[in-house]
Amino acid sequence: MIRQTVKQQNIRIIPLGGLGEVGRNMTLVEYGRDILIIDIGFRMPEENMPGIDFIIPNISYLAGKEKNIVGVVFTHGHYDHIGAVPYLIEKLGNPPLFASGLTKAITIKRQDDFPYQPKLNITVMKNCDRVRLGCFEIEFFKQNHNIADNMGLVIKTPVGNLVHTSDFKFDDNPVNDLPTDFKKLKTIGENGVLLLMADSTGAETEGHSLSEKNIQENLEEIFKKSEGRIIAATFGSLINRIQQLISLAEKYGRKVAVDGYSMRTNVEICKELGYIKAQKGTLIPAKELSHYPDNKALLICTGAQGEGQAVLMRIANKEHKFIELKKGDAVIFSSSVIPGNERTVQVLKDELYRQGVNVYHYKMMDIHAGGHAQREELKQMHEIMKPKFFLPIHGQYSMLFNHAKLAGEMGMPEKNIAVIENGQILNVNKKEISVEKKPVISNYVMVDGLGVGDVGEVVLRDRQVLSKDGMFVIVAIVDRNTGKIRNSPDIISRGFVYLRESKQLLAETRKKVVEIVNKSAGTGGAVNWVYVKDNIRNKIGDFLYAKTERRPMILPVVIEV
């Protein structure tokens, strides 16, 4: 019982995702019984997870504690912060949600794809708005990022103030947004910050992130010199970039079509709420783009990562309904390349060059700026907040580590800095921080089609094996009376060898199967079919490896008739 009392004095911070990875952000703040949730995001799968759509946070820890959830606060509308809502919100007992106007709109729009979901209960929070949830009072404050209506959080707790930066960058010249309000940030810092939780994504990158103003100037160069159509590909969620492109189009007298499902949806929402501004008549449907001269046309589309079914790829592959490339077109890649996509982007670029297009990408000139504070901005944030304790969040372990190191270099004692991972519990009180010995469950929950969490290690490993050397099914029908194989065994193989050209290999394999079965089974008495099947699997496996140096998955089926 004493332990319980001691615990009551601590705030417990429990990251369920977003630490040691980029994406899947979800953090719990717990005091006594009250649990506050910050963000419910997903992430994209790793390369060794074929067929998986997304990975979402594991909320086992919250099972049975649904009634203790005082609310969910969202920082911004990117899917790595809101994307797991449709999968998890019902299991969380559909708690009250709090978000900025744009974040709310995107979150609600997304629910359309999940018709059986409960209606979301989202309260809009504006800059400096406050809400009391259980023992917490949360104040939302504007932070610049590459999507509008991004909010940092001041969480007042019985122990002290926690500050969560959200994803952020400092920008004196943002698009369609106010510059960073350093005065407000300073006030937050002056009110005392017990614990700072700050975005680490840019902690390994020297310097200051580029201002969107620079990007705009460089994009304008391309508009100035392009005499053909301009096709600008970027992320569907990069609302600010889309706005820049629309403004430039208006300045240079081009009509704008937006193509790509996610991008069109976002643009519609943002226009409605005023986060994207376009003059009447600027935006036209993609199919009308060809009604205008080449130098009056701009297409903004998805596909800057070389994604197979995105618009730019369909255009490059001549599979797009309305747009066909021609010499003189300019294609702009206005996005960075997400690690892992380099090869596909290169292949796409090559294809564009082959078609005589002028290609512009971020390695040639600054036509993309990241949305994350780099080292100089992070230093500034630490200086402004002067927190007692620091927890780096959002990023690969190397980013968290280097963010922690930066805090140390700025004079924070090592014992006041916590580099923790998903599932680890950070205890915070006025005097000290400590990590609890026992972490909570935080492993991946994979989404594949309608299945949430049903694909585990076994299924994934099978997929990996199948992809490497294919599979080899052997069906043997055994006569119950004689114990001998009837006819010749059937073989079904895919992804192993080209069967039509491997007749001899198959014939030899069949012969070996007959030998194995007849030897094991033909001696009279009860037959151990498990043993026979193991025998087929091992012996045929070795035989095929000796012949091919490949190891297909071998699946013997023995049926007695």
Place this chain on the structure above:
Amino acid sequence: MIRQTVKQQNIRIIPLGGLGEVGRNMTLVEYGRDILIIDIGFRMPEENMPGIDFIIPNISYLAGKEKNIVGVVFTHGHYDHIGAVPYLIEKLGNPPLFASGLTKAITIKRQDDFPYQPKLNITVMKNCDRVRLGCFEIEFFKQNHNIADNMGLVIKTPVGNLVHTSDFKFDDNPVNDLPTDFKKLKTIGENGVLLLMADSTGAETEGHSLSEKNIQENLEEIFKKSEGRIIAATFGSLINRIQQLISLAEKYGRKVAVDGYSMRTNVEICKELGYIKAQKGTLIPAKELSHYPDNKALLICTGAQGEGQAVLMRIANKEHKFIELKKGDAVIFSSSVIPGNERTVQVLKDELYRQGVNVYHYKMMDIHAGGHAQREELKQMHEIMKPKFFLPIHGQYSMLFNHAKLAGEMGMPEKNIAVIENGQILNVNKKEISVEKKPVISNYVMVDGLGVGDVGEVVLRDRQVLSKDGMFVIVAIVDRNTGKIRNSPDIISRGFVYLRESKQLLAETRKKVVEIVNKSAGTGGAVNWVYVKDNIRNKIGDFLYAKTERRPMILPVVIEV
């Protein structure tokens, strides 16, 4: 017959690999009947080629022309220039080979892994050595790269001189090598160059490549400040970097162990030939490294790309026999990250940080230089050679394109520049160049285990499908007399759902199969089993998709007994 005579006046350049890709370099130079081959390399597979080991050039064009091959000249000992020799040399009729000393040694050493190969007949060519092969006279000239004994080629032909740069960079301060011999290059240029074939790998990168001298200085900083062990990972083929590390170890009193099969092999060869210089006692076996104090130990190893079985990964995963990481160790990634490997390298870096190691990589400081000329060096090469015609080689299409553009910007007329792809035939005579309409076969030949070229589109596509949603085999035994299914159909599925938790789905599927078969087959008369199987495939496919939104590969087996 007239056409034949006209052709006789042209040199034909036929790239079988290396254009529009990085790696798999192989080019034919043909005049009359004589065919000269430059390099026989391989490349690594793409991400969508699971299970494939390498891709090698397609030599169909040479079938029946083996006796016309006057010889093969190799530029250097990297596998993208010599790696396909064991697979192709016999099919080429084992022609005479010409290479520098180090290239010869590496090529011969590799043959050890292929015991049934014919003995190679390689003549060593030194700087300025010449050899006459058919109507060609080839002169080898030294070029700097990141492996020693790299050779450019001047090919004197009846039409004029061709210059092949090999992979190259200009370096005034190389390691264990002479600086670029601009005087020699100028002489080559002054003798007249009809066609320049130049490395394009760096054609999209501004500026001048770093000198190895800078790299050495930065590496030295790490040696100066490291008080623990140093573990330096790089490519096994990066002989020059290995030499730098050995020299620094000697300067700072560290013993050196080299680990990783390919790296150890290369170091042995190079030491024997004098391309790596180490004092007696500097190099020790990896298992003895622990006999020395931490600040006296350097391990040079493979694994800088996060490759699963390479040394650094085994160390990070605590699976290495002799080396276990500890706080204070320094790990240096002295290599760039090959596109496509970013994720695995990040995961490896994270793991190293977790173990408290000091990590140094090329984004933090210049501890790696590429081996390829960047735009300033390429301009210099064009200025020196002043070729009449230009063919960009070695690189993705975007690199070839931008290299061609650079030549145009330097004043070469567009009609004198040829951006061609593998299989296209460039005709060159004194007056003009032109591309033949009909290309030769140059598509991928994939190596998978012992199979060379037997894995094609069908097998690869099956592997891709299998990896995405797994497979689902349905075995139905049908009674020949009644036309009805005997017992319940067998189902074997892998990579689709976790079977133990999907009993109901399987039961429903079995029921559906029984219905389909009995309906089609139970009516008496001849049964169209192909139709029944298609029916199972389609209906069960739709059923499973409706239940799971996954599309496993469905393989029905119907057996009459």
